[in-house]
Amino acid sequence: MSDGGTIKKFSNGEVIFKEGTPSDAAYVIVKGAVELTKDSKHGPVRLANLKAGELFGEMGVIDGSPRSATARAIGATTVKEIQPDLLLKGIQNDPELSSKVMGKLVERLRTADEMLAKAGVSPADGAMARPAVAKPPAPAATSPAPKKKGFFARLFNSDKGREATYEILVADFFDDDSNNVTNTFYNALKTKAEQVGGGLINVRKTGSAFAVSDFSDTPMIWGQVKSNAQRWLKELEGDLLVWGEVRARGQTAHLRMAQLHPFRHERAGNIKPCDAIDLPVDLDDELKGYLYGVVIGAMVPGTREQHDSFEGILGPALNGAGDAMHQPLRDLDDEEHIRFEMGYANLQATCATYTRNADYFKAAEESYIKAQRGLRRSNSVMLEGIIKRHLGYCQSAWYDLGGEKNLLEAAIESLRAACTHFHRDNFANDWADLQSSIGQLLFKKDAIDDDDKALRESIAAFQNALQIFTASTTPQRWGEAKHHLARALQLLGSQSDDLEMIARSAEACREALAVRSKKQTPMLWAATQNNLGSALFMLCQRTKKPETAEAATKAFEAALEVYEARKATKLAQVTQNNLHRAQAAALNLGPAEQSPSEDNDSFSEDAFDHDDEPHPS
Numbered sequence: 001m002s003d004g005g006t007i008k009k010f011s012n013g014e015v016i017f018k019e020g021t022p023s024d025a026a027y028v029i030v031k032g033a034v035e036l037t038k039d040s041k042h043g044p045v046r047l048a049n050l051k052a053g054e055l056f057g058e059m060g061v062i063d064g065s066p067r068s069a070t071a072r073a074i075g076a077t078t079v080k081e082i083q084p085d086l087l088l089k090g091i092q093n094d095p096e097l098s099s100k101v102m103g104k105l106v107e108r109l110r111t112a113d114e115m116l117a118k119a120g121v122s123p124a125d126g127a128m129a130r131p132a133v134a135k136p137p138a139p140a141a142t143s144p145a146p147k148k149k150g151f152f153a154r155l156f157n158s159d160k161g162r163e164a165t166y167e168i169l170v171a172d173f174f175d176d177d178s179n180n181v182t183n184t185f186y187n188a189l190k191t192k193a194e195q196v197g198g199g200l201i202n203v204r205k206t207g208s209a210f211a212v213s214d215f216s217d218t219p220m221i222w223g224q225v226k227s228n229a230q231r232w233l234k235e236l237e238g239d240l241l242v243w244g245e246v247r248a249r250g251q252t253a254h255l256r257m258a259q260l261h262p263f264r265h266e267r268a269g270n271i272k273p274c275d276a277i278d279l280p281v282d283l284d285d286e287l288k289g290y291l292y293g294v295v296i297g298a299m300v301p302g303t304r305e306q307h308d309s310f311e312g313i314l315g316p317a318l319n320g321a322g323d324a325m326h327q328p329l330r331d332l333d334d335e336e337h338i339r340f341e342m343g344y345a346n347l348q349a350t351c352a353t354y355t356r357n358a359d360y361f362k363a364a365e366e367s368y369i370k371a372q373r374g375l376r377r378s379n380s381v382m383l384e385g386i387i388k389r390h391l392g393y394c395q396s397a398w399y400d401l402g403g404e405k406n407l408l409e410a411a412i413e414s415l416r417a418a419c420t421h422f423h424r425d426n427f428a429n430d431w432a433d434l435q436s437s438i439g440q441l442l443f444k445k446d447a448i449d450d451d452d453k454a455l456r457e458s459i460a461a462f463q464n465a466l467q468i469f470t471a472s473t474t475p476q477r478w479g480e481a482k483h484h485l486a487r488a489l490q491l492l493g494s495q496s497d498d499l500e501m502i503a504r505s506a507e508a509c510r511e512a513l514a515v516r517s518k519k520q521t522p523m524l525w526a527a528t529q530n531n532l533g534s535a536l537f538m539l540c541q542r543t544k545k546p547e548t549a550e551a552a553t554k555a556f557e558a559a560l561e562v563y564e565a566r567k568a569t570k571l572a573q574v575t576q577n578n579l580h581r582a583q584a585a586a587l588n589l590g591p592a593e594q595s596p597s598e599d600n601d602s603f604s605e606d607a608f609d610h611d612d613e614p615h616p617s
Helices: 058-063 084-093 095-118 151-155 180-196 219-236 285-298 304-326 334-355 358-377 381-400 405-421 428-446 453-465 475-496 499-513 522-543 546-565 569-588 598-602
Strands: 006-010 015-017 026-038 045-051 070-082 166-172 201-209 240-247 252-259 276-280
Touching (some): 166 219, 180 240, 180 285, 201 219, 219 240, 219 252, 252 285, 276 285, 276 334, 285 304, 334 381, 381 405, 405 428, 475 499, 522 546, 522 569
Parallel strands (some): 166 201, 166 240
């Protein structure tokens, strides 16, 4: 590549290429310097200053996408323009060059994320909107165009993609110069998958380190991990990404994992970017079984085929991981031991969730409590918060499976304790998630208590969550909190005969429907329509307004349509019964002085007392 290219010269401030324009060449700086900036609603954000010898503009050439930034000359600058075919040929034929280009790209992406974050700009804010283009008439039916190779596939000249139901990707570990540890962990996973995975699991290496090398636990880093991991997994057709770093002078490995489709809501055993696993680098058979188990437990089934087969691969994974829990691990320090215990507890909780086996929940609770006892030898506030959160969701799920009332109370206590570690000031969204979960548990507690204390605390918890969540920044979580707030307001308003509170419930439902889509989340949309119908029917009973009864009828009809289409028989039956009552009220309700039908008093509150979140299995 050093022999090709065209020399071009630019004066100070002159634009070399502009963000959003076609990527028709890459450049190497011969003399001078280049500034890269990105447009945002807050103005240009400087991403990097590049010096002589550096390559830039290559990402769009490799990926085939428009320029992601604007390049300007700093002072008198000379560059060499390299055509796409020459660049790609050089990368594909020279492994050392390929590795250097990849390393620079990863470093530049990480630096760009940090610069955007410091400027208070998210990647979405920084993205440049493309002008709308009129679509040509649709051509006659023909065979689909071949799928265009994406960024990483083009970079490594690889067509290799999905080969099995589940694809696990292993990135090169940091501080593992010879890749010995990376290869050891990759080979362990690959062998175990072939032995006990039933032909459903394929393990692949990415051939490069992950884009985020920072393992500190802050919301900003977690956000970078999530976005970069999903980008990698989508491009490389993977379901789970495993990466890590070698620590303790080469004695231990610190692992993290991220999914292609992480859960939108909390569930027992769910792995997040803050969850880590520590293992000795020397893996015996028992530790290999543990590694395979915790990695399988971290996966989230996304397709129907994955849902149908997931329980079948969890059993062997759990069985193989258990043997390692009885051996001494002298290479691990106190906090690493705790994370080792946590990994197994999360696997147990995941198995319990998908098999609906209460014994697994009991075992998981015991493992979390064992890990919690280890905190006496550690000063990690973050680790304590993570354990409390996992423990609370485990106890909550166990209660839902038919556990005793004390489990519900223990879950509330555990999540409240987690809130003191995931403090609102530093972990706003995590704190709000916990508040929303606490509100749901308190709503359940109200059903078995003699007073309305838990119900009022439930409302307060949802209102806490809504101080953080907004319709614009976190629409799904805001809609969920509004939906559950509406249920609690509706129930308390009905019990206290408070017309204003019931009206607030109806308004909260309407607000939730502004962000819940029938097309994208039909069951959640239907649940909120159902709650709206319930609130409007209660208002109809008290205000005797025919228009309110008609509005309730429409809301129930909307919910019923979705339930029947999705074959949610139980929910459809409850909604059908309440629809009949609302229709009767709309027909029988006369002028204001006329009493409503006596049958209206038998309205079933079951319509808004169901679990509207489908079980993951």
